[in-house]
Amino acid sequence: MENFIVSARKYRPVTFDSVVGQQHITGTLKNAILNNQLAQAFLFCGPRGVGKTTCARILAKTINCEQITSEAEACGECDSCKSFQNGNSFSIHELDAASNNSVDDIRSLIDQVRIPPQSGRYKIYIIDEVHMLSQQAFNAFLKTLEEPPSYAIFILATTEKHKILPTILSRCQIFDFNRIRVDDMAQHLGRIADNESIQYELDGLHIIAQKADGGLRDALSMFDQIVSFSNKQISYQSVIDNLNILDYDYYFKLTDSIYKEDAAQAILIFDQVLNRGFDGNHFIGGLSSHLRNLLVTKDPSTLKLLDVSDNIKKRYLEQSQQLSSGLLLSALNISNQCEINYKSSKNQRLQVELALLKMCHIASAIMLSDNGTFSALAEQKKKRPEPAVTSATVSVAEIKKQDVPVEPESVKPSTLIPPAPSKPVENHPPKMSDTGKKGWGSVKVATSIPNLNAIFEEKAVEEDNKPSLVRGDANKEVSLNEFLQKWQEFAERLKNENKINLFTLMTVAQPRLSGNSLIEVEVENAIQMDVLNSAKIDMLNFLRVELQNFSLDIKGTMMEHQVSRKPYTSQEKYQAMVAKNPTLEKLRQEFNLGLS
CATH class of the missing domain: 3.40.50.300 (P-loop containing nucleotide triphosphate hydrolases)
Structure with missing residues (x-):
């Protein structure tokens, strides 16, 4: 023998x-x-x-x-x-x-x-x-x-x-020396199998190459082991059974359950994995790799990063077309966080099951988030009155008929008529399309458009139905006490919003109201100046409406700091002491003292 x-x-x-x-x-x-x-x-x-x-x-x-x-x-x-x-x-x-x-x-x-x-x-x-x-x-x-x-x-x-x-x-x-690529290693194993008259499946050789982690000697050792195990018939199933590797089918089925929001099936799949003797950490790590491969398959330019056989690559391509990138990214983030917390968790199985439940409800959470956001916008639109049509309003039909552009100079702010209070018109949200997918229905466009000057001159109406203000008509005299009160009110709002830098800037030094339109704020350095400039628009929007004066403006002025140098020599130190206590010079003269 x-x-x-x-x-x-x-x-x-x-x-x-x-x-x-x-x-x-x-x-x-x-x-x-x-x-x-x-x-x-x-x-x-x-x-x-x-x-x-x-x-x-x-x-x-x-x-x-x-x-x-x-x-x-x-x-x-x-x-x-x-x-x-x-x-x-x-x-x-x-x-x-x-x-x-x-x-x-x-x-x-x-x-x-x-x-x-x-x-x-x-x-x-x-x-x-x-x-x-x-x-x-x-x-x-x-x-x-x-x-x-x-x-x-x-x-x-x-x-x-x-x-x-x-x-x-x-x-x-x-x-x-580099780690040997999976494709090169699988082809080399295939040539050896041909020389030894061994029947094989290319998917099984790819699994051996992936398990070897770039080492050809390890791949050849596993190859000999599987040849003995399968009696010279290397199949995909024999490889995963002998090497104790999780089958791709588990992850493909699990991803389908996540897409269908079938939480019960996802938990059952995880239970099957545990019954086969696999560790939960190994399972969640494989799931992260599977989701990563699906994301890689979404773009044809990154398809080469997939170290799998052609058959498995086709399955990735088919499943990646069904899933959105947002769903995959959210699921990958959940699995990555689960993998981080797995070892420190006392109930590790619950840790993985909780992650699977979160993944199965990603689509519902996105839907609820979208609906909630839209409802809030709809409520805000209901509370806002319908904009009045002024004399500066030009219909679309007239523009097409005249075919002449309307010059903004023809409409002056002083000629604008304040809109009369009108009954708010309920703006219902567009209906969802009947196809079952998330999307907006068709929205009718108004047949007339206001002039641009009118749009910029109108002011938003507050929720308590205050009369609308137009910049050209509002230039109310502002008293110092009223201004300081509104200034402090805006600062308190910043404090509640945890904007500490701007809150400190507004409360450290008292601002000066120059005339009836200029607010001067003292800043100590360039950083505070940048903070003031970045929040200038929000501050003016609040103060102009509250004080009913749209000519207000904010200007930052840099404080002048007197540069002082610390005394260094003995003579400088003595002069500094004399400046604080002049009697020290008399003492030196009486006793005829000198500096050492």
Whole structure:
């Protein structure tokens, strides 16, 4: 019976072209070999299982190959290549720094470097997990790494580059290995399955690639495990059963329940997940990823960010068309908050169920919010009287008939007639469309439009049916006490609204009423000036209506501060003391005292 060899060893790349997902590194190394521009030391760093040690071995074999191809690949037939493949090469040495990390191990390596290679052009040293070397070993290795013999090349590999001394990093060419993409990994697993005559579903291979998290070695280990589990028939169901992965169907069904506002079905789906042995935190994290994928699928330009198979991608496309972006964002926010509070919650199942209930009522909450807002606007319109049509009103028909624009100068503010009190007209809100979707019905437009001057000159009528005021007719004399009373009233309103900055500005210094129209407010700095200018319109709207004077204006004036310098020298300090107490000078003269 032939011994079984795991796929990670059996299908280990032996050439640069067979390396998966690291083309940016293999291309650079091949060009360096062709141009004979090899560095004295290389550092390969990156996560586990992405091909660091494999690329180091391929580079070492290719450098000493006697018949390098035109594509910078080792021939595999010369004595150097055969000795390396058999593991008895005298020119290529591998050192595991995890178990040989002392100063004595490095000194032994340095002694070996002094001996020229017996065969081949270079003597190559591959040091794996180099970050495990001790501080003393790194220091002993520095000089040799900086000035090695012309025939010596060092290839270092590590998963934790931050643990290596900067002096070591500065002496190496650094190559950062990327995590292998899901598509590249799934295609590589498919080629291995074809060579081994294994039946497979592409969706199942994609799940293995996603679970591997960018490491090909982990993917090959799971691949061997599932081949044994499924008897060489890799299906989507066998993969999720063996790897204990939540099926996409759970999340698609749950999202449909959220869209239909079926809270009972959503809770039942979560109960099924718990009965299968999955943790609630794992479930809510998967739901967040599912909602994120739906948002990504809404825009075709971001569809490439989805690391799933084509079949699953189609399902995402179909479901994303049914859901609005607002619903998805709200649900994603709820799931993210649930994931944050999950570990600190005492009743973790209730935490997830509460999040699901909130998601199922998002649409209803939006509908209620919209209806409430509209009702408030409708009530406000009911309380406001109908605008009177003045002599400046021009009908649409007349404008079309004359086809001449109306000049604003022809209507003066003084000629405006105050509108007579009229019965308020009830403005009913537009009816919702019969299709069942949220939208506004058709609204009839008035057949006549008022002149622009009339619109700007009219003033809003208060809820207590005060007579309307027109700017040209209202210029009432304002007394100081009345003005200060209204000023304080507006400040108290700001205090209730928690606008502390403006409230402080209005109450610290008393304003001055210059003449009958200008209000001067003293400010201490430019920041207070900006605060005053930003609230100027609201203040004037309140004061002009309350005081019935539309000529009022507010102006900020900067306070003049006297700049004083703190006494520094002895003479300045003495003069400051004399300024406070003049008798001190008489005391100094009587006793003939001087300054030290």
